[in-house]
Amino acid sequence: MTTPIVRFAPSPTGRIHIGNARPALLNYLYALSHHGRFVLRFDDTDFARSREEFAQAIEVDLAWLGVRPDVVVRQSQRVARYEAAAARLEAAGLLYPCYETPEELEKRRKLQQARGLPPVYDRAALKLSLEERARLAAEGRKPHWRFKLPDGVVEWRDLVRGDCAIDCATLSDPVLLREDGSFLYTLPSVVDDIELAISHVIRGEDHVTNTAVQIRLFQALAPERPHPVFAHHNLLVGGTGEALSKRTGSLAIASLREEGYEALAVAALAVLTGSSDSVHAVRSLGDLAHSFDLAHLSRNAARFDPADLGPLTHRTLALLDYDDVRERLEAHDIVGFKAEPFWRAVRGNLTRFADVLDWWRVVEGEIAPIREDAEFLAEALALLPAEPWDEATWSGWTSAVKAGTGRKGKALFHPLRVALTGAENGPELSLLLPLIGHARATARLSGA
Numbered sequence: 001m002t003t004p005i006v007r008f009a010p011s012p013t014g015r016i017h018i019g020n021a022r023p024a025l026l027n028y029l030y031a032l033s034h035h036g037r038f039v040l041r042f043d044d045t046d047f048a049r050s051r052e053e054f055a056q057a058i059e060v061d062l063a064w065l066g067v068r069p070d071v072v073v074r075q076s077q078r079v080a081r082y083e084a085a086a087a088r089l090e091a092a093g094l095l096y097p098c099y100e101t102p103e104e105l106e107k108r109r110k111l112q113q114a115r116g117l118p119p120v121y122d123r124a125a126l127k128l129s130l131e132e133r134a135r136l137a138a139e140g141r142k143p144h145w146r147f148k149l150p151d152g153v154v155e156w157r158d159l160v161r162g163d164c165a166i167d168c169a170t171l172s173d174p175v176l177l178r179e180d181g182s183f184l185y186t187l188p189s190v191v192d193d194i195e196l197a198i199s200h201v202i203r204g205e206d207h208v209t210n211t212a213v214q215i216r217l218f219q220a221l222a223p224e225r226p227h228p229v230f231a232h233h234n235l236l237v238g239g240t241g242e243a244l245s246k247r248t249g250s251l252a253i254a255s256l257r258e259e260g261y262e263a264l265a266v267a268a269l270a271v272l273t274g275s276s277d278s279v280h281a282v283r284s285l286g287d288l289a290h291s292f293d294l295a296h297l298s299r300n301a302a303r304f305d306p307a308d309l310g311p312l313t314h315r316t317l318a319l320l321d322y323d324d325v326r327e328r329l330e331a332h333d334i335v336g337f338k339a340e341p342f343w344r345a346v347r348g349n350l351t352r353f354a355d356v357l358d359w360w361r362v363v364e365g366e367i368a369p370i371r372e373d374a375e376f377l378a379e380a381l382a383l384l385p386a387e388p389w390d391e392a393t394w395s396g397w398t399s400a401v402k403a404g405t406g407r408k409g410k411a412l413f414h415p416l417r418v419a420l421t422g423a424e425n426g427p428e429l430s431l432l433l434p435l436i437g438h439a440r441a442t443a444r445l446s447g448a
Helices: 018-033 052-065 079-091 102-114 130-138 186-195 205-221 253-258 263-272 285-291 306-319 322-331 339-349 353-364 374-382 393-405 410-421 429-446
Strands: 005-008 037-042 071-074 095-098 144-147 153-158 162-167 175-177 200-204 229-233
Touching (some): 018 052, 018 229, 018 253, 079 186, 153 229, 186 205, 200 205, 205 229, 322 353, 353 429, 410 429
């Protein structure tokens, strides 16, 4: 297999949500697992709705997920290429002007449906004479331009759906240019895929029909080259089956980040949901790429339930090594010789990463200890060994306290935990006690 080149092509007309991020992740993981390249291409030829701030926000959201492009391309800077391609199609008789208004087209579609005919454009514009075209133009009508689909069945082997075939007779000739001369998605996409040597197009199943049109455009514009390999994945829906939308902000990546979920948990759930693989925590996107296969995707809609992100975030944090989070800890001033053993101690007890601040306060700051039984705590303090301490200190100390007081089980351990940490539950005290240290432990047990 040659080195694959894949692309993610968002429109910068809003913030991306998890449904948009899924194809980005699938493409990135495919490139990662096959040592390929990932292109971020902004489909920003809708000049009325595209915004630079949305493009920048998309890059930020992708970076948070760990998706970092090798190349960034903006279609708004490549319009001359699309105009040249359109001119080639027109010269070949494959692009023709149409003067119908939307109202006229809708009336024609309804008439076809009433007659039991498929609502396919009838190519009436091809029958217009030069004089008729001139008259329509003189009336002030500006044409939109359609691609004349070559006849026949388009076939391809889809990496998700298997063998696919679409008869072009069932499709209307697609509009490639609007009346104002701006391009719709289809032509710029194919031109860019050709020029950027895109080898694999991995996208949602809502684009399946578009694929037949695009393959015909590939054949028209680059007949000497094979068209890309296609893979059409199932779509994500919300936890209750609702469609996702940029306009409503459904499960926006920025919102998930602000809620404190781990990026790796979001990525794993987005990719593994709707596949034959169980949803599991991963340490890196590389680990996820290694275990994932497009062929494992289901044909059914994939339900993304944000309620699953909390537990998955917890499991993800528990997997991470100190080197995985060193910079994040440093950003909270969690540094020094305690930082690494601290992370090992608390990582299995975090709901969100921000919880490290509470536990760092336990080992390095001031807390409000809970002193349930002052007499028992005084006896325990009298048996507290001198430093240096290690992970065996807790066991040795509590054994001595048990022998000295006769306490055991919860009656022994609970008063010590709440006095030392101010919390009912938490990390193993065999790991935490050496970090708290003798001075703080003495102060908390004695109430000083």
